[in-house]
Amino acid sequence: MSDNLKNEIGAIGKRAFDAKYLAGKLSSDDKNRILLDVAKALEESAKEIIAENDKDIEAAKENGMHEGLVDRLRLNDSRIKDMAEGIRQVAELPDPIGETIDSWKLENGLDIKKVSVPLGVIGIIYESRPNVTADAFALTFKSGNVVVLKGGSDAINSNKAITKVIREAIEKDGFNPDFIQLIPFTDRSAVNELLTLREYVDVIIPRGGAGLIRFVCENSKIPVIETGSGNCHIYIDEFADLDKALPIIVNAKTQRIGVCNAAESLVVHEKIKDKFLPLLSDAMREKKVELRADSQSISLLPEAKSATEEDFGKEYLDYILSVKTVKNVEEAIAHINKYNTGHSEAIITENQDNAKAFLEGVDAACVYVNASTRFTDGFQFGFGAEIGISTQKLHARGPMGLKELCSYKYQITGDGQVRP
Amino acid sequence: MSDNLKNEIGAIGKRAFDAKYLAGKLSSDDKNRILLDVAKALEESAKEIIAENDKDIEAAKENGMHEGLVDRLRLNDSRIKDMAEGIRQVAELPDPIGETIDSWKLENGLDIKKVSVPLGVIGIIYESRPNVTADAFALTFKSGNVVVLKGGSDAINSNKAITKVIREAIEKDGFNPDFIQLIPFTDRSAVNELLTLREYVDVIIPRGGAGLIRFVCENSKIPVIETGSGNCHIYIDEFADLDKALPIIVNAKTQRIGVCNAAESLVVHEKIKDKFLPLLSDAMREKKVELRADSQSISLLPEAKSATEEDFGKEYLDYILSVKTVKNVEEAIAHINKYNTGHSEAIITENQDNAKAFLEGVDAACVYVNASTRFTDGFQFGFGAEIGISTQKLHARGPMGLKELCSYKYQITGDGQVRP
Numbered sequence: 001m002s003d004n005l006k007n008e009i010g011a012i013g014k015r016a017f018d019a020k021y022l023a024g025k026l027s028s029d030d031k032n033r034i035l036l037d038v039a040k041a042l043e044e045s046a047k048e049i050i051a052e053n054d055k056d057i058e059a060a061k062e063n064g065m066h067e068g069l070v071d072r073l074r075l076n077d078s079r080i081k082d083m084a085e086g087i088r089q090v091a092e093l094p095d096p097i098g099e100t101i102d103s104w105k106l107e108n109g110l111d112i113k114k115v116s117v118p119l120g121v122i123g124i125i126y127e128s129r130p131n132v133t134a135d136a137f138a139l140t141f142k143s144g145n146v147v148v149l150k151g152g153s154d155a156i157n158s159n160k161a162i163t164k165v166i167r168e169a170i171e172k173d174g175f176n177p178d179f180i181q182l183i184p185f186t187d188r189s190a191v192n193e194l195l196t197l198r199e200y201v202d203v204i205i206p207r208g209g210a211g212l213i214r215f216v217c218e219n220s221k222i223p224v225i226e227t228g229s230g231n232c233h234i235y236i237d238e239f240a241d242l243d244k245a246l247p248i249i250v251n252a253k254t255q256r257i258g259v260c261n262a263a264e265s266l267v268v269h270e271k272i273k274d275k276f277l278p279l280l281s282d283a284m285r286e287k288k289v290e291l292r293a294d295s296q297s298i299s300l301l302p303e304a305k306s307a308t309e310e311d312f313g314k315e316y317l318d319y320i321l322s323v324k325t326v327k328n329v330e331e332a333i334a335h336i337n338k339y340n341t342g343h344s345e346a347i348i349t350e351n352q353d354n355a356k357a358f359l360e361g362v363d364a365a366c367v368y369v370n371a372s373t374r375f376t377d378g379f380q381f382g383f384g385a386e387i388g389i390s391t392q393k394l395h396a397r398g399p400m401g402l403k404e405l406c407s408y409k410y411q412i413t414g415d416g417q418v419r420p
Numbered sequence: 421m422s423d424n425l426k427n428e429i430g431a432i433g434k435r436a437f438d439a440k441y442l443a444g445k446l447s448s449d450d451k452n453r454i455l456l457d458v459a460k461a462l463e464e465s466a467k468e469i470i471a472e473n474d475k476d477i478e479a480a481k482e483n484g485m486h487e488g489l490v491d492r493l494r495l496n497d498s499r500i501k502d503m504a505e506g507i508r509q510v511a512e513l514p515d516p517i518g519e520t521i522d523s524w525k526l527e528n529g530l531d532i533k534k535v536s537v538p539l540g541v542i543g544i545i546y547e548s549r550p551n552v553t554a555d556a557f558a559l560t561f562k563s564g565n566v567v568v569l570k571g572g573s574d575a576i577n578s579n580k581a582i583t584k585v586i587r588e589a590i591e592k593d594g595f596n597p598d599f600i601q602l603i604p605f606t607d608r609s610a611v612n613e614l615l616t617l618r619e620y621v622d623v624i625i626p627r628g629g630a631g632l633i634r635f636v637c638e639n640s641k642i643p644v645i646e647t648g649s650g651n652c653h654i655y656i657d658e659f660a661d662l663d664k665a666l667p668i669i670v671n672a673k674t675q676r677i678g679v680c681n682a683a684e685s686l687v688v689h690e691k692i693k694d695k696f697l698p699l700l701s702d703a704m705r706e707k708k709v710e711l712r713a714d715s716q717s718i719s720l721l722p723e724a725k726s727a728t729e730e731d732f733g734k735e736y737l738d739y740i741l742s743v744k745t746v747k748n749v750e751e752a753i754a755h756i757n758k759y760n761t762g763h764s765e766a767i768i769t770e771n772q773d774n775a776k777a778f779l780e781g782v783d784a785a786c787v788y789v790n791a792s793t794r795f796t797d798g799f800q801f802g803f804g805a806e807i808g809i810s811t812q813k814l815h816a817r818g819p820m821g822l823k824e825l826c827s828y829k830y831q832i833t834g835d836g837q838v839r840p
Contacts, residue, residue, distance in 0.1 A: 021757065021781065106802060110791055119813050120783070198637075202813050217618075218641045223814045226643075244836035251838035337441065359831045361441065363540070371530055371834030380839065381830075382526060393539050393622050393827035394643045395815040407813035410801075411779045414791030416664035418671035419800065 005185055009193040012181050013200030016121045016146045019178040024118045024144045026175075028095040031142055034173050035091035039084035041169035042134065042162070046080045052161035053130065060154055072129045073155060083134045083162075090138040093384045096402040097144040111413045116406045118144030120202035123194050124387075125150045125216055127208035130158035137166055137180045139387045143405035146179050148201065150194055152208075153186035160184065195220040207388050210315070225395060227388035230260035230343030231315045232373045235332040235358065236276055237349035238269040244370050245276070245348040246283050249321075251372040252346070254287045258317045260389060261344050261376040265312060265322040267332045268297060273325055277301055280323075289319045296325035312339045329354045333361040340364055342391040344373035365391060365398035425605055429613040432601050433620030436541045436566045439598040444538045444564045446595075448515040451562055454593050455511035459504035461589035462554065462582070466500045472581035473550065480574055492549045493575055503554045503582075510558040513804045516822040517564040531833045536826045538564030540622035543614050544807075545570045545636055547628035550578035557586055557600045559807045563825035566599050568621065570614055572628075573606035580604065615640040627808050630735065645815060647808035650680035650763030651735045652793045655752040655778065656696055657769035658689040664790050665696070665768040666703050669741075671792040672766070674707045678737045680809060681764050681796040685732060685742040687752045688717060693745055697721055700743075709739045716745035732759045749774045753781040760784055762811040764793040785811060785818035 026034075042049070053075040060070050102114040122145050124136045133149060140147040151159040159182055167177035183190050195204065198221050206216040210229040217224050234252060236245050252263035268276060277300035284291055291304035292311045298304050301323065311322040312335075326332045329347075336345050346368035347358040355369045366376045376399060378386025383401030390396045396404035446454075462469070473495040480490050522534040542565050544556045553569060560567040571579040579602055587597035603610050615624065618641050626636035630649045637644050654672060656665050672683035688696060697720035704711055711724035712731045718724050721743065731742040732755075746752045749767075756765050766788035767778040775789045786796045796819060798806025803821030810816045816824035 021783070025780070104802065106800070110795060112801065117783075221638045223646075223812055224643070225814070241836075247838050248836065255839055355833070359833075360445070363441070363537075364829065366830045366832060369831075369833045371832060371837040372839050374839035375530060375832065375837070380526075381532065382524065392643055394645070397827055398830050407817055409784065410786045410818050411789075412786060412791060412795065413775070413779075413789045416661075416668065417791040417795070418667050419675055419792050419794035 006193055009183060012148060013197040015178045016148050016181060017200040019176045020120050020146045022176055023146045023179050032091040034170055035087050035138060037173055038166050038169045039087040041165050042080055042084045045165045046077050049161045050075055052157040055157040056155055075130060075158060083131045086135055087138045090142050090385055093402060096406050101408055108417050110417055113411045114408050115411055117409050119405060119407050121146045121200055123148045123201045123204045125191055125206045127152040127212055130155045130162060133159045133162045139385055141179055143402045145405060148181050150183045150191055156186050198222055225390055226392040227390055228260055229315050229341050231339060231341045232263050232344045233265045233267050233336045234263050234346045235267040236272060237347055237354050238271045239351035240272060240348040241350050242276055246279060248372045250283055252374055253289055253321055255374055261373050263373055264316050267324050267326055267335055270325050270327055273297055289321050291321055291323055293323040294325055297323045329357050337363050344376040346373050425610060426613055429603060432568055433617040435598045436568050436601060437620040439596045440540050440566045442596055443566045443599050452511040454590055455507050455558060457593055458586050458589045459507040461585050462500055462504045465585045466497055469581045470495055472577040475577040476575055495550060495578060503551045506555055507558040510562050510805055513822060516826050521828055528837050530837055533831045534828050535831055537829050539825060539827050541566045541620055543568045543621045543624045545611055545626045547572040547632055550575045550582060553579045553582045559805055561599055563822045565825060568601050570603045570611055576606050618642055645810055646812040647810055648680055649735050649761050651759060651761045652683050652764045653685045653687050653756045654683050654766045655687040656692060657767055657774050658691045659771035660692060660768040661770050662696055666699060668792045670703055672794055673709055673741055675794055681793050683793055684736050687744050687746055687755055690745050690747055693717055709741050711741055711743055713743040714745055717743045749777050757783050764796040766793050
């Protein structure tokens, strides 16, 4: 790693650290005004941003990037408008900072208040579309945090342009532009370097594919909030209402293929398989979904391939669905707890006891009865925003909105108390 | 690292993982009964435990361990009784699992419940006294978790004996003894190995000195809750009531020297230094506390040594206190935010504005007005127990009781909802 890269990333960390006390003290009015000004500036700078984005698009095509990915990378007037609109929506959300979460008085007279505070400096490492740059700023800034961004190399020119516009808008409002900084390097070693800045960065949030997330979790010296991969199951219980089951499966599997809350595997009670699997076969054929079935179900699914052990642990993000047969709800729960990624799991049943056993027994952020796993989303949950979906158990689990970007402190007021 | 060690620690992780679903489902009655039986078994096995502890004491003396540390390692009837009593107190605390933290209904009819659940498998790495073995079990077990312990090599025989008694008592009650397991190796490589078990262990909590905690944070592949070191400050404001200030300083500095919530540094407003420092000098002389003072304060402290930059960043855990002079509350806050470890910080003032600025501006788990930093403690806060004091911002901050050993999940109930 070059000394230059190391020094520059260190300097970025130091500037973020210096800005965090200012960010945490901003009034809601100041924050909202800055957000609205940033939104306006992005719209007004659409031409410049698109010109820089064109460079990324050209490079991507030269490098033979898949057409679908090129499309995700592309910015145009309407996408920039959406970006600005997203920022305006965040401005309208309640300020999560300074809330009294709990308070009590001790017998010795000490008053204890538990108050929400920002996390501080948040490092976000992402591979996805350039609009994440604007989203991540809006959410971290509204929650009183400072953000250090490390975007994907494919979007480097777009990300630089967006960050520049945001920083200029903040500065024009008379505040420190270091509330947002972008790491201007495209080497992987820049990620490594960011992950060592314990002194300056409070939390790292990786957003992207399973490989990136694993790399960050295993190499970070800074606490990480793991987001991401979802090997989501739907369990069709013995007592399932199939009129509910089929639309839920179609929705969870096919409404959007490449997302973490899409279903990847069906678990089917053996007593319902004769009735259910032929219907499933028809529904999946219609949606062009390939089935990969275990030995007990494959004879009822004429077009299915045979599932391997590996299939059950796989997040396909594709028109593929695995099928596993079980003897009872306990076996379904055990199977799901073995293979899932702690994201979203559903049972389809009219039996209250089985629903309860599933809700309690399945170890995942979101557990559903008779609903699609696709609802695991900050907007759907009513949080008004989402920085990602946490699949770990520390700090936040499931959709992360503004509140999940906060920590707390205890403020204790006395009049001379000492410990006996 | 030997394959044997690697395999055995892997097997311990697997057994813990297999036990965690049972642990999470235990009723409060079962948990409390097991805790009371464990407490009784420890008292009844005092003789055997002390015999094993004698081996550790003998080895420690042979290795030339400092007398104070040998004393911390020693178990006797009364200390075992205290250990049992601690477990009985945990049995009396409310069960933190299954609590509905929040609930709401979406417009589409989905019912969302946010419910407290165990973290799962908790790895605790500690250096301290053997009573931590029993404490850690009681707290993790009551909160529905499974614990894997890695104690210090000095206490290996004591820890093995205590763990054996606890496991036998659980088994006698008809439950899985793997709710608690001790890693039976004393090599440092056993810690390394534990820190790689992402597949089985949900959270690592290190308890011990700054070196151990740093090692764990930097090397763990598993999420860590950082506990521990406290470089705690007391700021004597221009408007301090010195009748409150002196007893608070004496308490925070000298009531117990070797603890993380003891004060290590005084920050003094320059307008009060002429009046305050001579009184401080007398009080510290009486308590045999050495002062290390900056250039503006040293002339008023006849016995003080000159403080170096290094002094301000130091957790002495000794009869030493550094003194720093500042021009105003803002400079005090900036100094503390530069040098503190995010633990406990206090202001002594009768001025409401300065108190407010300090409470809001200082970045630490616990911020005090006119009280001793020694109150940062799960028992003092009324939590009834404490697994440690978190100095990080993710998940839990400050004293961690039973609630802080929990995560949550969303349970969502519908009647066929799909995402539009």
